[in-house]
Amino acid sequence: MNSDISEVLKKKSSNNWKDDVSILWQLSKTYIWRLIAALLCGLVLSGINGAIAWAIKPALDSIFVEKSAGFLILLPFGIIVLFLMRGVFTYLTNYLMSSIGAKIVRSLRQGIYDKLLTLPISFYNRTSSGSVVSKVLNDVGMLNQIVAYTVKDFFVEGGTVIVLAAVAISRRWDLALLSFIVIPLIIYSIGRLGRRMKRTSMNTRRLISKVTTILHESLQGIKIIKAFTMEKEMAHRQEEALAEHYRNVMRETRINEFSSLIAEILGGIGVAIILFYGGHLVISEEISAGAFFSFIVAILMIYTPLKRLSRVHNNFQQARTVIERIREIVLVEPERHGRIEKEIEGQIVFDNVSFRYPSAQDYTIRDINLEIRRGELTALVGYSGAGKSTLADLVAGFWYPAEGDILIDGVNIKDLSLESLRKGLGVVTQDIVLFDDTIKANILFGRPSATDAEVIEAAKAAYAHEFIMELPEGYEAKIGERGARLSGGQKQRIAIARAILRNPSILILDEATSSLDVESEQNVQKALERLMAGRTTIVIAHSLSTVKKATRIVVMSGGRIIQQGRHEDLLLQSGLYQELYNMQFVSKESNSPSVSA
Ligand SMILES: Nc1ncnc2c1ncn2[C@@H]1O[C@H](COP(=O)(O)OP(=O)(O)O)[C@@H](O)[C@H]1O
Ligand SMILES: [Mg+2]
Numbered sequence: 230m231n232s233d234i235s236e237v238l239k240k241k242s243s244n245n246w247k248d249d250v251s252i253l254w255q256l257s258k259t260y261i262w263r264l265i266a267a268l269l270c271g272l273v274l275s276g277i278n279g280a281i282a283w284a285i286k287p288a289l290d291s292i293f294v295e296k297s298a299g300f301l302i303l304l305p306f307g308i309i310v311l312f313l314m315r316g317v318f319t320y321l322t323n324y325l326m327s328s329i330g331a332k333i334v335r336s337l338r339q340g341i342y343d344k345l346l347t348l349p350i351s352f353y354n355r356t357s358s359g360s361v362v363s364k365v366l367n368d369v370g371m372l373n374q375i376v377a378y379t380v381k382d383f384f385v386e387g388g389t390v391i392v393l394a395a396v397a398i399s400r401r402w403d404l405a406l407l408s409f410i411v412i413p414l415i416i417y418s419i420g421r422l423g424r425r426m427k428r429t430s431m432n433t434r435r436l437i438s439k440v441t442t443i444l445h446e447s448l449q450g451i452k453i454i455k456a457f458t459m460e461k462e463m464a465h466r467q468e469e470a471l472a473e474h475y476r477n478v479m480r481e482t483r484i485n486e487f488s489s490l491i492a493e494i495l496g497g498i499g500v501a502i503i504l505f506y507g508g509h510l511v512i513s514e515e516i517s518a519g520a521f522f523s524f525i526v527a528i529l530m531i532y533t534p535l536k537r538l539s540r541v542h543n544n545f546q547q548a549r550t551v552i553e554r555i556r557e558i559v560l561v562e563p564e565r566h567g568r569i570e571k572e573i574e575g576q577i578v579f580d581n582v583s584f585r586y587p588s589a590q591d592y593t594i595r596d597i598n599l600e601i602r603r604g605e606l607t608a609l610v611g612y613s614g615a616g617k618s619t620l621a622d623l624v625a626g627f628w629y630p631a632e633g634d635i636l637i638d639g640v641n642i643k644d645l646s647l648e649s650l651r652k653g654l655g656v657v658t659q660d661i662v663l664f665d666d667t668i669k670a671n672i673l674f675g676r677p678s679a680t681d682a683e684v685i686e687a688a689k690a691a692y693a694h695e696f697i698m699e700l701p702e703g704y705e706a707k708i709g710e711r712g713a714r715l716s717g718g719q720k721q722r723i724a725i726a727r728a729i730l731r732n733p734s735i736l737i738l739d740e741a742t743s744s745l746d747v748e749s750e751q752n753v754q755k756a757l758e759r760l761m762a763g764r765t766t767i768v769i770a771h772s773l774s775t776v777k778k779a780t781r782i783v784v785m786s787g788g789r790i791i792q793q794g795r796h797e798d799l800l801l802q803s804g805l806y807q808e809l810y811n812m813q814f815v816s817k818e819s820n821s822p823s824v825s826a
Contacts, residue, residue: 238552238559249549256337257376260329264380267325271385274318278534279392281311282527286400290519322385323377330377337369341555347563350627351587359442364558367437368551375551379544386534386541393531400524401516404507408499408528422488427546429481434554436474443467485543492539496532503528565629567644573653574638575734575765577601577624581633584623593619595788597633603734603765606778610770610809611785617769620785621737624767626650637735655733655764657757659740661720668697669704671723675730683730691726691756693719718749725756736766773813782806 238252257264284307291300345361397405447454447463454463503525511521578601584594594616601607609617622628623635626642635642642650655675663671672684679687684704688694696719700706708714708723715723721741728736741757742750754772761768768775776782777796784792784799784806792804799806 238556246545246549249545249552252552253376253380253548256333257329257380259336260332263325263329267322267329267381268384270318270321270325271381272388274315274322274385275388275392277311277315277318278389278530279396279527281315282393282396282523282530283399284311284523285526286517286519286523288519289522290517294517294519322381326381327373327377329380330373330375333376334369334373337372337555338365341365341369341558344559344561344563348558348561349564350622352561354586355588357442357446359445360438361558362445363434363438363441364554367441368434368554372548372551375544375548379541379548382537382541382544386537389534390531390538393527393534397524397527397531400520400527401507401510404503404510404524405528407506408503410499422484423542423546426481426484426543427550429477429484430547431550431553433474433477433481434550436470436477439470440467440474443470485540488539488543489536492536496535500528564647565643566626566647566650567641568646569640569644570646570649571638571640573645573649573734575603575653576636576638577735577765577767578636578639579633580636582623582630582635583632584619584628584630586619586628592631593788594623594630597790599783599790599793601765601767601781604763605780606761606766606768606775608768608770608776608779608782609785610776610782610806612809615785616788617785618739619788621656621739621767621769624735624737625654625656653734655728655731655736655760657721657724657728657736657738657741657760659744661717661724663708663715663720663723665708667702667705667707668700668723671708672704672726672730675727676732679730684726687726687730688723690729690759691722692752692759693722693726693756696722716749718745718753721745721749721753722756725753725760729760734764736761736764738766738768740769742772773810784809 288300288304288307291297292304342365345365394405394409397408443463443466447467454460507516507521507524510516511518577599579597579599582594582597583592585592597620599607609620611617619628623630624637624642626645626647629643637645637650637653664674669681669684672687673679675687676683681704685694688697688704697704697706706714708720725741738757738761742753745753750772754774757775768779770776779796781793782796782799783790784804786805792799792802792806800810
C-alpha cells in the first residue's frame with residue numbers, strides 16, 4: 230500500500246463517516262484526472278437528460294397545438310441525436326468510473342499483500358488464513374462496485390436530479406414544490422435504514438469469510454478429510470455457514486429493496502397528486518399541454534436517478550464496513566526489528582530466557598541458559614510439547630522472549646535487523662514448503678542471485694540432482710501446488726538444496742525427517758549432514774545418529790532444560806535421556822524414527 234494510505238487508515242477514528250469519505254478520497258485521488266473526466270462526462274449526461282425533458286414542451290406545443298409539419302420532420306433526428314449522445318456519455322462515464330474502481334482494488338490488494346508479508350508470526354497465530362484471503366478477495370473486490378457506482382451515482386444521478394428539478398421548476402414552480410415534498414420523506418426513511426444496513430453488511434462480510442475459511446482449509450486438508458471420511462461432516466459445516474450467509478444476504482436484500490419500496494410508494498403518491506393538480510391547471514388553461522408534459526417527463530425522469538441516489542447511502546455504509554475490515558489488517562504493527570546490520574557468524578547465547586505465547590496462560594519456555602559456540606551441533610530432545618520448536622522459533626526471531634535475552638554473536642536478537650538475522654539463518658522443518666513453480670525456482674528461493682551452476686551444485690550436495698535429472702523437464706519441471714508431484718523425501722531434499730544455496734551460518738532442523746519413510750529418511754539424512762557441515766546447527770531430534778554426534782545434547786521438559794551433555798555421559802545418568810534412548814531403540818525397530826513422536 231502506498232504508505233500514505235495506511236497512514237490515512239490509521240488516523241481514522243472508529244465511527245466518523247467523514248474519515249471514511251476522506252479515506253475513499255485518498256484512495257481515488259491518485260486517479261484525479263480520470264475522475265475529473267468521468268465527472269465531466271457525467272455532467273454532460275445530466276445536461277442531456279435535462280434537455281430531453283425540456284424539449285418536450287416545444288415539441289408538443291409545435292406539433293400538437295400549432296400542427297407544424299416542418300418541426301415534425303426535425304423531431305426524429307433531434308431525438309436520435311439526444312439518445313445517441315446519452316448512450317455514448319453513459320458508456321464513457323461508466324467506463325471511467327469502473328476503471329477507477331478496478332485500479333483502487335488492484336492497489337489495495339497489492340498493498341494488503343505487501344503488508345501481510347511484514348506482519349509478525351503472532352498475527353498468523355491468531356488469524357485464520359481463510360479470513361485474510363476473504364478480506365483480500367471478497368471485501369476489497371466489493372470496493373470496486375462501491376467506488377464505481379456510488380461515486381457515479383452520487384455525482385451523476387445527483388446532477389441529473391438537480392437539472393431535471395430545474396426543468397420542472399421552470400415549467401411550473403408550485404407544481405414542482407408540491408412534488409418535492411415527498412423527497413425529504415424519502416431521504417429520511419432511507420437514512421434510518423442505512424444504519425441497519427451497516428450492521429447487516431458487516432455480518433455478511435464476516436459470514437462469507439467463514440465460508441471461505443472452510444473452503445480454504447478443506448482444499449488444504451483434502452487428503453485428511455477423505456482419509457477420515459469427513460466429507461459429510463465438512464459438507465454439513467459448510468452447509469450451515471452457507472445457510473447463515475444466505476440468511477444475512479437476504480436480510481441485506483430486504484433492507485435494500487425496502488428502501489426502494491418506500492421510495493416507490495412515496496413517489497406514486499406524489500405522481501397521483503401532481504397529475505390531479507396539473508390536469509386541473511391544463512383544463513383551466515393556466516399552462517399549455519406541452520409545458521405540463523414537459524414537467525411530467527422531468528418528474529418521471531427524476532424518479533430513476535433519485536432511486537439510485539437513495540442507494541448511495543446504503544452503498545456507502547457497505548464501503549465503510551469494508552474499510553473497517555481492511556483496517557483490521559492494516560493497523561497491525563509490522564514485525565519488530567532492530568537496526569544493527571551484520572553478517573552472522575553463528576554464536577548463540579540464551580541468557581535466562583522465558584517465553585509465553587500470547588494466547589497461553591503459562592510460560593512455554595522457562596529460564597533457559599545456554600551457550601552454543603560457532604559451528605557447534607546442538608541437539609534438542611524431549612517429549613512432544615516440551616518446547617523444542619518454540620525455542621528454535623525464538624532463535625529465528627519469530628517471537629521475542631518475554632524475559633531474558635538471546636544474543637547472536639554477542640548482539641541482542643532484538644537489535645539485529647530482520648534482514649541480517651534471517652539471512653544468516655536456514656530452517657528445514659517437518660512441513661516442507663515448496664511453491665507452485667519450477668524446481669529451479671524453488672531452489673533459487675534460497676538465494677535468487679545464484680547462477681545455474683550453483684543451483685546444480687546445491688542440488689548435488691542435497692542428493693537431489695539425480696532424481697531431478699530423471700524428470701522429463703529436469704530443473705524446469707513444475708512442482709504442483711504444495712509439491713504434489715514429488716515424494717516426501719524428494720521434496721525435503723529440494724528444501725535442503727534451497728538451504729544449502731542460502732549458505733546460512735545458523736541452521737535449524739526441526740524434525741526434518743520425521744514425516745519420511747525409512748528409505749527417504751536415509752537419503753535426506755545424508756543430504757542434511759552435508760548441509761550441517763561447518764554451521765552452527767540446532768537439530769531437533771530427528772534421528773539418533775545425529776543426536777549421538779552432537780557436541781551437546783539438551784534435554785527439555787516442560788519448557789526447561791533438565792539435562793545436558795554428551796551422549797555417552799547422559800546415557801550413564803538415569804533420567805529422561807536414558808528413557809528416551811531406550812524408547813528410541815524400540816521405535817527404531819518399529820520404523821518410527823522420531824524421539825519426540
Ligand atoms: N503458536 C502457538 N500458540 C500457542 N501455544 C503454542 C503454539 N505453539 C506451540 N504451543 C504450545 O507450546 C508448547 C510447546 O510446543 P512446541 O514448542 O511445539 O513443542 P515441541 O516442539 O517440543 O513438540 C506446547 O504446549 C504447545 O501446545
Ligand atoms: Mg516441535
